[in-house]
Amino acid sequence: MFENEERTNLEDLGEFGLISHLTKNIKLGQPSTIKGVGDDAAVLDFTGKKVLISTDMLLEGIHFDLAYTPLKHLGYKAIQVNLSDIYAMNGIASQVTVSIGMSSKFPLEAIEELYEGIYIACEKYNVDLIGGDTTSSKQGLVISVTSIGYADEADVVYRNGAGEGDLICVSGDLGGAYVGLQLLEREKLVYLENPNIQPDLEGKDYIVERQLKPEARRDIVELLKSIAVKPTAMIDVSDGLASEILHICKQSDKGCNLYEEKIPLDPMTYETAREFNLDPTVCALSGGEDYELLFTVKQADYDKIKFKMDITIIGHITEPSAGCNLITTSGNSHPLKAQGWNAFKNEE
Amino acid sequence: MFENEERTNLEDLGEFGLISHLTKNIKLGQPSTIKGVGDDAAVLDFTGKKVLISTDMLLEGIHFDLAYTPLKHLGYKAIQVNLSDIYAMNGIASQVTVSIGMSSKFPLEAIEELYEGIYIACEKYNVDLIGGDTTSSKQGLVISVTSIGYADEADVVYRNGAGEGDLICVSGDLGGAYVGLQLLEREKLVYLENPNIQPDLEGKDYIVERQLKPEARRDIVELLKSIAVKPTAMIDVSDGLASEILHICKQSDKGCNLYEEKIPLDPMTYETAREFNLDPTVCALSGGEDYELLFTVKQADYDKIKFKMDITIIGHITEPSAGCNLITTSGNSHPLKAQGWNAFKNEE
Known part of the structure; x- marks a missing residue:
């Protein structure tokens, strides 16, 4: 039963738009x-x-x-x-x-x-x-x-605490889960066409595991505590780097510059993306499901962070009017867009 | 993908059996x-x-x-x-x-x-x-x-605190949600056969509402606090009275006698059950979805409880060897069985 005759497509709103729409009148009373x-x-x-x-x-x-x-x-x-x-x-x-x-x-x-x-x-x-x-x-x-x-x-670290000049850091590497998914989808199609052909995932363990068996980064939280660094803002990378940094910037009312050449990619992610004619940077920005931690720290914490193997500094926070930008390897600046996984555009 | 070749039917286990099976090796570490x-x-x-x-x-x-x-x-x-x-x-x-x-x-x-x-x-x-x-x-x-x-x-009141001689109490009335469901199912069939016939729910508001719009009994928790009665055990009636009292008795290692004539039934529940050739007592025992509170109190609290309009004393807790029994209106004793809603037997 559905009494209201108006119809607005959920696809037009997207997931975040819908959540925003549905939660805008919440009153907190507790x-x-x-x-x-x-x-x-x-x-x-x-x-x-x-x-x-x-x-x-x-x-x-x-x-x-x-x-x-x-x-x-x-x-x-x-x-x-x-x-x-x-x-x-x-x-x-x-x-x-x-x-x-x-x-x-x-x-x-x-x-x-x-x-x-x-x-x-x-x-x-x-x-x-x-x-x-x-x-x-x-x-x-x-x-x-x-x-x-x-x-x-x-x-407690929220998404809204990033300050101008803060360094943008990410744990581990990005894009692997998405490229792993492409691989699994391809082998599924091959199998459906000919069930006698065995899946060819040899040498691809790392990215397949990134997709099928991600690890939440408790170790990064512990590492940061051990070196007495409290991030100013933090989020996990479930929808892709671009979507997540945009969340931090929007909620902190700031802009950012991300540097393409700094984005950590595993060589296997890079090579396999190329095999699929995918841009590895786009896989990192929009692929999602990496479950790495994306966080910002004060510049004063740079010395504590710089030699940590599993943390990469990929950019910095700017004033809001500068916008959110990707500085490409060739030196151009492009506005970042959230093209991450959208639950309402994913349905066949 | 499913590697294990053994097959045990979930239907054979039932919901509680499955949960029990799956949780028996839980280790609590926090x-x-x-x-x-x-x-x-x-x-x-x-x-x-x-x-x-x-x-x-x-x-x-x-x-x-x-x-x-x-x-x-x-x-x-x-x-x-x-x-x-x-x-x-x-x-x-x-x-x-x-x-x-x-x-x-x-x-x-x-x-x-x-x-x-x-x-x-x-x-x-x-x-x-x-x-x-x-x-x-x-x-x-x-x-x-x-x-x-x-x-x-x-x-905090658990399910396992019922003591021998404790009084078994229930809030509100039972079976209405189940009878309301029968009514809605019947009108759905009528409608599917002839969409021109409007649903006939006249005068049935109460039981239809019991099914479609139940109310959790916060007021009972507040009432008990106001009269300084702390139940010895408590559970909500989601699967039917029989199933719930059996949970309390099993976890408290006790038996019980429930009195059929004491089970609170709304007149509309009673009449409509009869229209469907259903035993109203069975609707209360096995219907479920009433979301009333079933609880046990010490005999010493009898005077505080006895005149509360919305609480009915329906039996008492016994020693475990006496079993869990329904004493019928005609004076016979029958072992209680949980024939409540079983999620794994409900599928077509």
Whole structure:
């Protein structure tokens, strides 16, 4: 039943537009709500510590394809994707809830494999699975995870704290998960055309793993703490570097210059992107699913950061009127655009 | 991909069997985890207050049918169903997260109606919507809600505290939501056979509303506090009275006697059940979705409870060897069986 006769296409709004539209009239009434919608995780005040809560939903055919996703990996990834949001607040993840909807045609052993991956991730990251829901689905596999974490008030890092002149840093390397996905999609097509041909993923372990088995960067949060660097703003790279830095700049009311030559790419990402006639920089900017941490630090912290192997300085924050720009290797400046993964443009 | 060749049917396990199976090896490692899987909500210790977290997933075709469920009601119900779990811990609900998966064919106005119901419920129950996820779905509407609440440690009520001789109490009346569902299903069939016939729900507002727009019993939690009664055990009635009292008895290692003649039934529930040739008592025992609170209190609290209009004493807790029994109006004793809603037997 649907009473309103007006029709506006969700495709025209896009995911962020829809969220913005739907949440613009939220009234927060609880004194315990410090930060609601609008960051990687909500911040609640339950005395002493801030409680961090984040949630994500993964749907078959949208977020994953069971043709090439082992269930154990899927369970592992579902947890990592969520923990990543807690770390992006500079917090410590402590618990998760997991709700699963699946066809009753799935045998128990399949769902066990899924949970095996979930438990491996929980154990590795020292988080407790503390609840959830398990139900039948008529429509394929549905996974919803809520993660809970905590941090001292002084340690919480929002998206909106970037200051002019701050250095823009990113952990690990980018674009690999997206290129890995292209590889898996190609091998799926080959297989569908001729089931006798085995998938050719030889030597591509790294990027396939970036797609199927990402690791949330708890180690980066710990590293930053150990060298006494508190980022001024932070976000995790789920939708692509461009989309994420635009979030930080918009919420901080600042601009930025990102330097193409500084964007960290694994050689395998670079080579494989070229094989697919893809621009490796575009894969990093718009590919998404890398689950690295993108953060800004004060210039005064440069000496503490500069020799950390797993952190790359890729640009700096500018005044807002300068806009958000990519400075290409050839020296040109292009406005950054969020062309990341859009849940409402992804449907066939 | 699915590597394990063994196959066990989920149908054979049932929902509780599956959860029990999947969670039996959980190791809790966080000092902040006081209670994980196994109650209405998880209890976490974040200094001072206990934090309560609960989550539920609602799937189209399993939990709701859009043929007769207005989206606004659906949004409202999705929140109520979750808050009910926080109240069942004797807690105060304070926040929710809401994740929605829906076809991009839905117009914006449809999803706005859904959120309108969500916001109305949040405002009425004074909870903040603090996060969530919105994504495309290839498979119909998916709603996942996590609710967060809190309570003083001394106030938290688990399922496992029922003592021998305790009185079994239930709020409101039972079976209405199930009978309301029968009515809606019948009118749907009539409509499908002849779209010119308008639904005949006249005079049935109460039971239709019990199904489409349940109310979580925050008022009962407040009432009990105001008369200084702390239940010894509590659960909300989502799967039917029989299933819920069996949970309390199993977790408390006790038996019970429930008295058929005491089970509160609204006259409309009774009459409409009869029209459908259904036993009204069975509707109360196995129908589910009433979202009333079922709780046990010490006999010493009898005087405080006995004249409360909205609370009915329906039996008492016994020693475990006596089993869990329904004493019928004719004086016979029958073992109670959980024949409530089973998510894995509900699929066509």
